[in-house]
Amino acid sequence: MSDVLTAPRSRRNIELVLLLLALVVGIGANFLANLGRNEPLGDYFWSQALTLGLMGLFLHIVLRFRAKYADPVILPIVIALNGIGLAMIHRLDLSALSVNPEFTPVAPQQVMWTAVAIGAAAVLLLVFKDHRILRRFTYTSLIVSAVLLLLPLMPPPLGLEINGARIWISVGFGTFQPGEIAKITLAIFFAGYLSTNRDLILLAGKKIGPLQLPRFRDLAPMAAAWVVSIGVLIFQRDLGSSILFFGLFMVMIYVATSRVSWVLIGLAMIAGGVFVALELFSHVALRFDSWINAFDPDVYNRAPGGSGQVVQGLFGLADGGLLGTGLGGGRPDLVTYANSDMIIAALGEELGLIGVVAIVMLYVILVSRGIRAALGTKDGFGKLLACGLSFTIALQCFVVIGGITRLIPLTGLTTPFMSAGGSSLLANWLIVALLLLISETARRPVTSTPMKNSFPEPVGVTGKIGRTRAAREGTR
């Protein structure tokens, strides 16, 4: 196949223009929310505008110096999504405050997390000049992932159980979901492991009919993926994260091996896992029941685990219709968790089908840009990492919006960059930083020399960067 050609232009000025447009969207949404609720522009408006504007420009400047050739579209899209999310969370705060003046607004905290997350992304860009350095931490990442996933299972006061799920830990000033960060570290581990061992995995194994089956011991990463996903489901009782992890592993294994057989094995394991989960865990079975029989009165009124939330979300979407009620004009506050799990329902209600389709299109472009970085970068590790992380964003959108629109059962997952919740925001901004780094190597003019000492020598493969293309592409 032909190499993907990239223009050796930095495109930072285009990014700046798009960034300003994105700020107009994000800050404008907040302005309209105040207007729609007949609230004067308070401190929050200015803090949102300043945080979004200054941090966005800061990251833009960091990119100018550290990753000149990074993709110019990614940052503006994410700033726009983050801004719209902040506006909607604020708008829901205003509704909650009108009922209960004692209510603690969520949006100021989210603004703080936005600053922290963009700052962390900037730090990541400043510390790691090149994403390939991360490959050194392949096994460290595995250990870190294990620790992160086990933390919420620690006894209180560290581990917390909220609404039946054990995915939070207490971090002094609030709660944190380590699993969100584990998503990244696991992606780094898999990218490192698979890019090192893919040739070995690919060459061994029996061929039965059209399927080349992997050797049993090469199934180890697949098994690890399954164990992590099922472990999260059993011990943390978090179906959404479980699906997300498994999807991440599946896509990375597929990209590493190009073997449909592996995907089929993976799907079989998912089916097995789902079946076991349905049999063993009432919360999974309830979710399926709420999905299929959402309009059954018993199911609707059942608490907990009833379909009231998803049905109210559907009512909101229907009420928004094509054009929406306008920010502040609807009643998205009637849906529980409107500012986190159900934020797409809130946006669909107030911005209408047109608005929510525009938001989904932003995700489509974001994911496509991530995948584009995966195609463009030369190293297998970067390809796997960029593809895995981009796909995670797509899968997360699919699980959330599919759940809200009753395409699939509803699972508690955040909408990337928009839902209230600091851990998710931080993790997703770190993913953005990684995608920007990888896109930088993908788009950088070829005159730049490969990094030295960034690769541990893989067994059985000539691990030099200057390999021939055939070797790099593997036996596809």
Next chain:
Amino acid sequence: MNQAIRGAWVVAVTMFALVLGSLTYVQFFQAAELTANPWNNRQLYQDFDRQRGAILVDGRAVAQSVPSDDQFNYQRVYGEPERYAHLTGFYSLSIGSTQLEDAESEILAGTSSSLFYDRVVSLFSGAEPGGASVELTIDPQLQQLASDLIPEGQRGSIVVLEPSTGRILAMVSKPTYDPNLLAGHDTSIVAENLAALTEQPGLSVYTNPATESLIAPGSVFKLIDAAAALESGEYDAESEIPNPPALEFPGIEYTLPNFVSGGCASRATADLEFALEQSCNTAFAQIALDLGEEALRKQAERFGFGEELSIPTRVLASIFPTDLTDPELAQSAVGQFDTRVTPLQMAMVAAAIANDGEQMKPQLVSSIRAADLELIDSPQPETLRQSVSRETADQLTEWMVNVVDNGTAAGAQVAGVKVAGKTGTAEVTDSGDNAWFTGFAPADDPQVAISIVMENVDIPTGQQLTSPSAKRLIEAVLNR
């Protein structure tokens, strides 16, 4: 590897395509169905955030929306709540709305298609689109008097109509309630209030007894018998009808008696004037047996039986039973057995006789005005049907005047005015009867038709609360 990455991209884009498809399905194709779902109270919540139009009586609001500082922008408030509760009904977040709040909901909310033009204008002018207000036909003094005429603790209804137009001048029932108790935004308090109201004997907050309770009419139904007799051509003022103290039926042990202490016993045969004056059961039972069930029902239907009305609140259809044996027919003809009427129905019977046999549709709404006071609609008088011929109406009027002058409805006499009336007593329970009065005045130029019913009373109390009350109402109308 790139081929597989492209594959992953295709999968990602497919997933996005799927959610875009399902969003489109929900927000566009399924939207109408979801909006109509009974669990969907978003429309209601929206209505609570908008200024709903007022319900007005003589320019004063008996129901209006005032600004509120809780989770909704407006709170529905009922002025003179007890007096108008059964007309306005209530507008509640958690238990729905009733009566005019329900029947005129689209007008009051401003969402009616007749207000489309105003909505478009407010879209451009930027003014908040408010609901239209509904002005009632009710006369507030008459409504107050009618309300005062039903003692507290007494179950009963009074309906006052203008015979020539069908306008409802007063319509009250007791026991009544305060709709403000059900209009609050705190659903748990509303639920408590509803539970307390439900425990009150004889009260249903969901219905208006004047239009939605079906009551045995007793002897006021004899007006319909007399009308059927005259309309059949087989009877006239000279006809003499056997008037035994009790009517016996071959083969069974049932007898239909005349009222023991009444004046019927003085004559063995009666003409219709006397039979009506003294309300003789056996005479009318024999007319019914002679004319047959079908003729009686036809006449009842020509007075509006068997037909629901919307005025625009709901009026239940009054019932004349079917497939009757002779004893059942005899009983039905004197307003017993399964004959059931609404208080409004009997006012309509009196009004039709008063209006030369032409029955007008009862109307509760006199005009509808948009938020800018522009007149949207003012219902015109509407003829329902010719219930009886003009001659029959004149004859019935003459006999009804005689009932007031010389008979059972003497309590309704007004000095210097010819009053037409008929009383009734329906035996419904061991503990009490339904006491009725229905009539109109002045007989030569009818301005008011009245129906009064007091439920579950003893005979002296019933007499006290019906005909004399009619007199008070007639005086009030003629002196206003």
